[in-house]
Amino acid sequence: MPTRQLHLGAFMRPVTIHTGGWRWPGAWADANFSFPRLKHLIQRLEAAKFDAFFMADHLALLNMPIEALRRSHTVTSFDPLTLLPALAAVTERIGLIATASTTYNDPYHVARKFASLDHISNGRAGWNLVTTANPDAALNFGQDAHMAHGERYKRAREFYDVVTGLWDSFADDAFLRDQESGIFWDSARMHVLDHKGPELSVRGPLNVARPVQGWPVIVQAGASEAGRQIGAETAEMIFAAGGPIADARAFYADVKSRAAAAGRDPEQLKILPGCLVVVGESIEEARAKRARLDALVHYESAIGSLSSLLGVDASRFDPDGPLPDIPETESSKSGRERAIRLAEREGLTVRQLAQRIGGYAGAAMVGTPASIADEMEEWLETRACDGFNIMFPHVPEGLEDFVTGVVPELQRRGLFRTEYTGTTLRDHLRLKRPQNRFFEQARAAE
Amino acid sequence: MPTRQLHLGAFMRPVTIHTGGWRWPGAWADANFSFPRLKHLIQRLEAAKFDAFFMADHLALLNMPIEALRRSHTVTSFDPLTLLPALAAVTERIGLIATASTTYNDPYHVARKFASLDHISNGRAGWNLVTTANPDAALNFGQDAHMAHGERYKRAREFYDVVTGLWDSFADDAFLRDQESGIFWDSARMHVLDHKGPELSVRGPLNVARPVQGWPVIVQAGASEAGRQIGAETAEMIFAAGGPIADARAFYADVKSRAAAAGRDPEQLKILPGCLVVVGESIEEARAKRARLDALVHYESAIGSLSSLLGVDASRFDPDGPLPDIPETESSKSGRERAIRLAEREGLTVRQLAQRIGGYAGAAMVGTPASIADEMEEWLETRACDGFNIMFPHVPEGLEDFVTGVVPELQRRGLFRTEYTGTTLRDHLRLKRPQNRFFEQARAAE
Numbered sequence: 001m002p003t004r005q006l007h008l009g010a011f012m013r014p015v016t017i018h019t020g021g022w023r024w025p026g027a028w029a030d031a032n033f034s035f036p037r038l039k040h041l042i043q044r045l046e047a048a049k050f051d052a053f054f055m056a057d058h059l060a061l062l063n064m065p066i067e068a069l070r071r072s073h074t075v076t077s078f079d080p081l082t083l084l085p086a087l088a089a090v091t092e093r094i095g096l097i098a099t100a101s102t103t104y105n106d107p108y109h110v111a112r113k114f115a116s117l118d119h120i121s122n123g124r125a126g127w128n129l130v131t132t133a134n135p136d137a138a139l140n141f142g143q144d145a146h147m148a149h150g151e152r153y154k155r156a157r158e159f160y161d162v163v164t165g166l167w168d169s170f171a172d173d174a175f176l177r178d179q180e181s182g183i184f185w186d187s188a189r190m191h192v193l194d195h196k197g198p199e200l201s202v203r204g205p206l207n208v209a210r211p212v213q214g215w216p217v218i219v220q221a222g223a224s225e226a227g228r229q230i231g232a233e234t235a236e237m238i239f240a241a242g243g244p245i246a247d248a249r250a251f252y253a254d255v256k257s258r259a260a261a262a263g264r265d266p267e268q269l270k271i272l273p274g275c276l277v278v279v280g281e282s283i284e285e286a287r288a289k290r291a292r293l294d295a296l297v298h299y300e301s302a303i304g305s306l307s308s309l310l311g312v313d314a315s316r317f318d319p320d321g322p323l324p325d326i327p328e329t330e331s332s333k334s335g336r337e338r339a340i341r342l343a344e345r346e347g348l349t350v351r352q353l354a355q356r357i358g359g360y361a362g363a364a365m366v367g368t369p370a371s372i373a374d375e376m377e378e379w380l381e382t383r384a385c386d387g388f389n390i391m392f393p394h395v396p397e398g399l400e401d402f403v404t405g406v407v408p409e410l411q412r413r414g415l416f417r418t419e420y421t422g423t424t425l426r427d428h429l430r431l432k433r434p435q436n437r438f439f440e441q442a443r444a445a446e
Numbered sequence: 447m448p449t450r451q452l453h454l455g456a457f458m459r460p461v462t463i464h465t466g467g468w469r470w471p472g473a474w475a476d477a478n479f480s481f482p483r484l485k486h487l488i489q490r491l492e493a494a495k496f497d498a499f500f501m502a503d504h505l506a507l508l509n510m511p512i513e514a515l516r517r518s519h520t521v522t523s524f525d526p527l528t529l530l531p532a533l534a535a536v537t538e539r540i541g542l543i544a545t546a547s548t549t550y551n552d553p554y555h556v557a558r559k560f561a562s563l564d565h566i567s568n569g570r571a572g573w574n575l576v577t578t579a580n581p582d583a584a585l586n587f588g589q590d591a592h593m594a595h596g597e598r599y600k601r602a603r604e605f606y607d608v609v610t611g612l613w614d615s616f617a618d619d620a621f622l623r624d625q626e627s628g629i630f631w632d633s634a635r636m637h638v639l640d641h642k643g644p645e646l647s648v649r650g651p652l653n654v655a656r657p658v659q660g661w662p663v664i665v666q667a668g669a670s671e672a673g674r675q676i677g678a679e680t681a682e683m684i685f686a687a688g689g690p691i692a693d694a695r696a697f698y699a700d701v702k703s704r705a706a707a708a709g710r711d712p713e714q715l716k717i718l719p720g721c722l723v724v725v726g727e728s729i730e731e732a733r734a735k736r737a738r739l740d741a742l743v744h745y746e747s748a749i750g751s752l753s754s755l756l757g758v759d760a761s762r763f764d765p766d767g768p769l770p771d772i773p774e775t776e777s778s779k780s781g782r783e784r785a786i787r788l789a790e791r792e793g794l795t796v797r798q799l800a801q802r803i804g805g806y807a808g809a810a811m812v813g814t815p816a817s818i819a820d821e822m823e824e825w826l827e828t829r830a831c832d833g834f835n836i837m838f839p840h841v842p843e844g845l846e847d848f849v850t851g852v853v854p855e856l857q858r859r860g861l862f863r864t865e866y867t868g869t870t871l872r873d874h875l876r877l878k879r880p881q882n883r884f885f886e887q888a889r890a891a892e
Binding site: 022023025027029030032033039058059060061066067070071072073075076077078079081082083085086087088090105106108109112113116118119120122136139140141142143170176177179182183186187200201202203204205207208209210212213230296298374 | 517525529559565586628631648654690
């Protein structure tokens with residue numbers, strides 16, 4: 001029996017990360033935006049004992065040329081903090097992680113909505129704290145320009161302090177509801193935050209009882225220097241970028257050691273890279289599925305992605321020939337290298353390379369349930385991750401392939417739970433309930 | 447058969463407006479903050495064919511002395527836009543009205559959340575547009591002082607234009623999802639709002655398809671001159687203050703004629719006063735229930751409410767004696783008159799008066815199902831209202847008294863539906879689906 005088990009999140013906004021996935025034969029093209037479809041999908045994930053259903057967020061249309069955008073199934077999607085309460089009502093155990101931006105929100109609203117979701121779901125909420133990458137969001141929120149990267153992270157750090165401080169407004173035993181005396185709550189068990197910082201000024205208290213989990217689980221995805229540092233200091237789950245296993249091990253070691261340096265137990269921070277999974281009955285079948293999926297990416301959107309990665313206009317190249325020599329430019333050295341290596345390694349034509357890049361360029365596992373379980377086991381055992389945020393190539397079929405093929409294989413190997421052992425997202429992730437900074441000092445000092 | 451029927455909303459935040467209601471024997475003291483309780487209550491309201499479940503909102507603790515506040519069951523309540531999606535998932539027909547402030551929100555978030563709720567609920571969302579009365583909210587949102595009344599209403603009017611403009615971002619037929627051609631949506635059927643106004647600057651488009659109802663139903667509750675005017679111009683339902691029937695008729699006539707003057711069909715604006723309903727098997731039993739309920743309001747919170755209304759320190763008076771002569775002050779003439787008249791009319795002691803005021807001082811109907819139906823019929827027939835927003839004295843019993851006693855009596859008289867005839871909140875309220883200003887101009891001109 002392995003000593004560690006995988007944690008599995010399902011990255012579900014969009015329901016498929018692959019831009020061609022909605023065109024797959026039989027795919028639910030409207031799944032991003034259909035409550036009945038999403039209800040079906042989350043219930044399948046819960047039956048497979050996933051840790052969490054995870055939703056990204058976008059505060060503007062994706063900033064890509066209209067030729068690509070009109071081919072994207074992401075253009076109409078639900079607000080995560082509106083969808084997840086509805087999904088909470090039709091599930092019982094699976095965690096519910098919503099993304100919310102610290103750049104374009106007020107901390108009082110964020111604290112209140114996540115506290116409400118945590119109570120409504122009986123302790124299953126997680127907050128993916130982001131600073132928002134798409135500069136177009138600024139224009140939807142009364143600003144002329146997107147806040148600079150450093151400023152965004154400075155605000156994010158203070159925002160986190162305010163939100164967690166608001167969650168601690170009431171002691172867990174503040175609400176007496178004593179019908180006899182008529183005292184509903186004990187005002188001595190309330191703390192007024194009265195935060196006045198460089199970026200934010202928030203009095204409090206929150207008008208919601210402390211969340212079931214103390215705090216909803218804190219999730220982050222930043223990969224930059226500032227992103228890694230705030231993640232190491234505050235995150236309990238990190239949605240990492242994946243990539244080659246050696247890079248993932250280095251990222252894992254870096255972030256865990258930063259957490260230790262910040263005085264935290266590194267085990268209280270779980271690292272789950274994103275991973276597209278394409279399952280076949282044989283490796284060849286899985287690879288053929290991936291090729292067919294990539295072929296569904298229209299060339300006019302794919303070539304834009306490739307051009308942007310290479311820093312040259314790739315539409316001049318012969319689509320069905322090999323990639324010509326690309327002059328080095330200042331624009332994107334690592335992306336250029338990655339594309340050139342990928343084309344060489346797999347012998348891809350310009351069209352195939354463009355469709356691969358334009359479909360989904362990130363980490364992927366393509367194979368049989370056994371080969372994928374082998375890969376995942378290697379990642380877990382060599383400390384490249386604590387689990388994965390799974391991305392499905394299309395729904396419902398791609399999700400079914402995973403939950404009926406890979407999950408049972410992982411369970412047979414003892415690498416994944418066969419039943420939920422707790423009720424909250426913290427239980428699933430083996431995370432401690434945070435102490436209330438204002439009412440548990442004595443206990444903390446023991 | 448009457449020519450008109452009542453519309454019934456249930457005012458459910460708090461689940462009882464009466465401050466003593468949570469102490470009623472057998473009452474669910476935690477109902478404001480328990481998803482299983484709220485689920486039960488909304489399902490009972492849906493079985494009774496209510497038009498809507500209506501939630502107020504508070505962006506700070508209520509601004510009252512701590513002695514009263516610690517006796518209030520409102521201190522921990524769910525965020526409406528987090529609770530209503532969860533309730534949408536456990537109901538099928540009843541409308542879902544959430545309050546959201548135009549003073550302490552961004553229009554892009556408000557447009558997106560209500561559009562998401564409208565899709566998730568299949569056309570059942572309503573937005574109660576408020577400017578926020580509690581000045582303490584400012585301190586939770588980074589401001590030193592609450593925005594002045596006139597400024598708040600100016601921003602509210604522009605906020606409404608922006609939100610409805612964002613809802614019109616896409617034509618209803620914009621989403622093709624053509625798997626064959628790979629075109630997901632028709633970019634010619636999208637409008638970029640590009641709003642630049644005195645208060646707000648929002649580019650758009652919204653990243654959500656146009657709501658099922660075109661726009662969620664617009665609800666307002668403002669009673670001031672500015673509140674009436676914005677209501678007449680933009681609201682489709684008004685949550686009115688109630689009060690004596692003659693005042694209600696005058697309000698009804700005023701707002702409907704303002705709507706006509708603004709070029710609107712007055713039938714497209716429904717006026718539903720709030721009304722506390724206490725039901726007994728006899729009038730005497732109902733009155734005794736009300737007195738018992740008022741007696742559950744603790745004197746130390748009641749006397750504060752009375753003092754504030756009278757503009758004097760009423761704690762100096764003999765609690766069990768009659769109300770002494772009260773000198774006129776500048777503070778609250780109409781409130782002072784109302785309290786003095788009420789004490790005289792019903793022969794109340796200072797304690798009883800304080801408990802009545804401190805419990806719930808607004809409009810109420812106290813009687814049998816038949817006497818309450820008589821009153822409601824008179825209000826409807828004499829154009830004092832188009833229906834009511836019902837407030838229950840306590841839950842679950844007070845709600846059961848209404849849905850098993852009064853609703854069947856109204857149905858027998860043909861004054862209330864016995865079955866839903868449509869699926870959306872607009873259907874229930876007999877409101878038209880608004881045209882899309884950017885894509886239905888030709889149809890509008892026909």
